[in-house]
Amino acid sequence: MTEILVLYYSTHGATRQMAQLIARGIESVNDATARIRTVPRVSTVCEASEPTIPDAGAPYVELKDLQECAALALGSPTRFGNMAAPMKYFWDSTIAEWLQGTLIGKPASVFTSSGTLHGGNESTLLTMMLPLLHHGMIIVGTPYSENALMSTTSGGTPYGPSHWAGTESNKPVSDAERQLCIATGKRLAEIALKLAGDVQ
Template sequence: MSTPYILVLYYSRNGSTTQMARHIARGIEQAGMEARLRTVPAISAECEAVAPDIPAEGAVYASLDDLKHCSGLALGSPTRFGNMAAPLKYFLDGTSNLWLTGALVGKPAGVFTSTASLHGGQETTLLSMMMPLLHHGMLITGLPYSESALLNTTGGGTPYGPSHHAGADGKRKLDDHEAALCRALGKRLAETAIKLDHNRG
């Protein structure tokens, strides 16, 4: 039997979402579970596949098996006009078989995003990422206001999930509150998955 893990699946072009994914993974591991980081390839306008099977750097590309066998999911994307980025949506659109078989039903999931402007669609992006997860029967895990960083943040952070204000040039690093909320989501996902696995056993 394979080791239970939380899948941290994200798309990133400027590095902000990658930073968030790493903090979420740290929270997962602090709670005693394995974190598996995966990304998705960019979508090409070419009619033939032009991307390599393995990216030159960063996390490897996700497979449907990564998603099928996870104990929980953290899903992340930069915002694109208040919605998730097309490469992540494209990957999710290919998960019909997992939906038909109920492979993700009852597993915890959370979402995270990064935007160029402070009010650039963080909450709508997070909500848009929840929709396919709800269709899969996943249990959405947000962030409660018992997380003090949620009350004190002057950057990103919402009860729907961690967010980050990357700035117009995309170079603003995560501040302490944003990073803490990412770790908090990872911890909540891992703790929830452990409790659910225990109850099933």
């Protein structure tokens, strides 16, 4: 099986739900499986603010997850047009993997959620791509052949799936957003398998 890492950070649960939908899309492809991981919160006064093992939900990511994955879907809520600090903190710790070329040639996609419709989703997606490009990854976007991208009145971009959570973080993932998440997972898995030479 080709393992695809779905790595996310979520505060109110929307980004986690998107990660699960992307994983569903990945696992709809024969010979592909999703490995879902998250990152711990960080404190402004010290490094550790979470237990070593989370009480519930996905396990915390380890650097070996980067080594063992064939592709990556990366998700974070929008924080002023950028990824959240806990996710940035994790990527800042991957210098050894960058030096070793661990992620070179692997495909990657990005996804995000924000409280406001125009709250920086697209800039967050673009800035999340930057460390992945430095790692030598191949960025996989969302093509306009996905009908939901043309009809969505909520989230969804050609850079990757997005979700409009509302200022109270209580808006459910819309049908269009759900379709785009699943389609992204499926596309990422298919490309990973092609790059691995498993599909003609």
